[in-house]
Amino acid sequence: xxxxxxxATGAQGAPVVxxxxxxxxxxxxxxxNDHAVVDGARVVAxxxxxxxxxxxxxxxxxxxxxxxxxxxxxxxxxxxxNILTAVRAARPARVVFSTSGxxxxxxxxxxxxxxxxxxxxxxxSHAVIAPExxxxxxxxxxxxxxxxxxxxxxxxxxxxxxxxxxxxxxVADVAVALFEHPDVTGVVxxxxxxxxxxxxxxxxxxxxxxxxxxxxxxxxxxMRTSIAPLIGDGPAADVAGAYQAMSTMPxxxxxxxxxxxxxxxxxxxxxxxxxxDLGV
Numbered sequence: 001x002x003x004x005x006x007x008a009t010g011a012q013g014a015p016v017v018x019x020x021x022x023x024x025x026x027x028x029x030x031x032x033n034d035h036a037v038v039d040g041a042r043v044v045a046x047x048x049x050x051x052x053x054x055x056x057x058x059x060x061x062x063x064x065x066x067x068x069x070x071x072x073x074x075x076x077x078x079x080x081x082n083i084l085t086a087v088r089a090a091r092p093a094r095v096v097f098s099t100s101g102x103x104x105x106x107x108x109x110x111x112x113x114x115x116x117x118x119x120x121x122x123x124x125s126h127a128v129i130a131p132e133x134x135x136x137x138x139x140x141x142x143x144x145x146x147x148x149x150x151x152x153x154x155x156x157x158x159x160x161x162x163x164x165x166x167x168x169x170x171v172a173d174v175a176v177a178l179f180e181h182p183d184v185t186g187v188v189x190x191x192x193x194x195x196x197x198x199x200x201x202x203x204x205x206x207x208x209x210x211x212x213x214x215x216x217x218x219x220x221x222x223m224r225t226s227i228a229p230l231i232g233d234g235p236a237a238d239v240a241g242a243y244q245a246m247s248t249m250p251x252x253x254x255x256x257x258x259x260x261x262x263x264x265x266x267x268x269x270x271x272x273x274x275x276x277d278l279g280v
Contacts, residue, residue, distance in 0.1 A: 001062035001093070002026040003179065007069065008038050011136060012098060015172035016065050017041055023176065030057055048079035054086035061092035063179045067100050068111055070235045076111035084118040095119055095126040096178045098171055101133055104187070116187075127178045131166040131190045132252040135274050138201075142226035144280075147213055153202040154216045156223040156243040161198065162251040164191030169277060170260075170268040177264040184263050189254035192268055193261065204271035208280065220244040 003020050007013030008029030020027050021040035029038035034045035046053035048069065058064055066083055068076045087095055097119060102112035119126040138144060138155070146152050157163065174190050196204075198215035206213035224240035231239075246252070260266040269277065 001060060002028045002042070004028045004030055004044075004057055004061045004064045004092070005041070006030045006064075006066045008041060008043075009033075009036055011168050012067050012100065012171065013065065014038075015168050016175050019172045019176045020179075026062075028057065028061070048082060051082040051085040051089075054082055055089045058086050058090035058092045061090070063094040063096060064092045065096050065098070065175050066115075067098040068102065068115065070231060072234055073111060073238070077114060080111040080115040080118070083115060084122065087119065087122050087124055091124055093125065094179060094182055095122075095124055096129060096175050097126065098129040098131070098175070101131050104128065104130065125182050125185065127185050128187045129171055129174055129178070129190055130187050130254075130258075131171055132164045132195075132254060133166075133191075135165050135167040135269075135271065138205075139278075140227060140230065146216075147205055147209070151206075151211055151213050152216045153198070153205055153213055154218045154222075155198060155201075156218050156220050156240075157198055158247065159198045159215055159217055161246075161249075162195035162253055163197075163201075164189070164193055164195040164252060164254040165201070165271065166191040166268050167274045169274070170266075173266050173268075174260045174264060177260070177266050181264060187258055188260050188263055189258045190260050190268060191254045192270065193254055193256055193259060195251055195253035196271075201271060205275070208272050208275040220247070 005013045005016050008017050009031055017027050027041040029041040029043045030046050036043050044057050046057040099112045104113045104116040106113050116128050146154050202213040202215040220240040220243040224236045228236035
């Protein structure tokens with residue numbers, strides 16, 4: 001039996017592929033390009049827009065790792081419905097869904113909440129990985145270039161806003177552990193605890209880079225204009241909207257009771273460890 005990994009050539013899926021192949025598991029990489037090459041994996045072209053493609057990819061799988069791609073909310077709702085159709089038809093042994101930080105509370109609505117609720121209703125063994133914010137966001141050029149050139153870490157959160165940061169590498173570690181522990185179900189929070197503030201984040205960058213780094217809060221609009229050339233105007237506007245909504249929150253901290261640390265014994269990387277793993 002194989003493990004089916006969505007986004008296998010992207011930032012979220014590729015570390016899961018690497019972790020599974022390193023453990024000697026059979027991996028099927030789901031991509032939009034059937035000519036893609038993924039080391040150690042069989043490649044299958046399957047589109048989120050095709051429940052038929054997804055059903056075929058999931059059939060007989062030991063596990064499926066899935067996340068919703070950057071797209072309009074309308075498209076994500078369609079993709080979530082198609083994933084659920086395929087899960088119900090193919091009935092893989094296990095599904096692990098990473099929210100990518102999107103809300104899954106039904107009160108908020110949205111595609112991630114639809115997918116999480118649908119998995120619960122499907123009767124298929126599953127778990128939901130719930131990170132808060134990704135450390136990889138800090139590798140966006142407008143952030144990391146500023147850190148290197150000016151000693152300033154700009155980000156669209158308040159200086160007193162604590163975040164349980166997590167990396168894609170941490171999510172991959174948790175995904176593999178969840179495949180190995182089907183008894184762990186429901187939501188698993190992934191991220192540092194205690195959460196850290198912007199100045200503490202900048203301090204960790206400074207310690208790794210051997211220079212003083214200070215934190216600079218920026219507005220969601222400034223963030224939007226910085227990332228639009230990279231991800232497109234529509235997705236950038238959605239991201240800015242999410243950060244605007246976040247500005248009224250006290251922070252983005254995981255819940256220790258549902259953490260990967262407690263449920264799986266998997267501890268996420270510190271900022272310093274993450275930067276060292278990336279060779280930054």
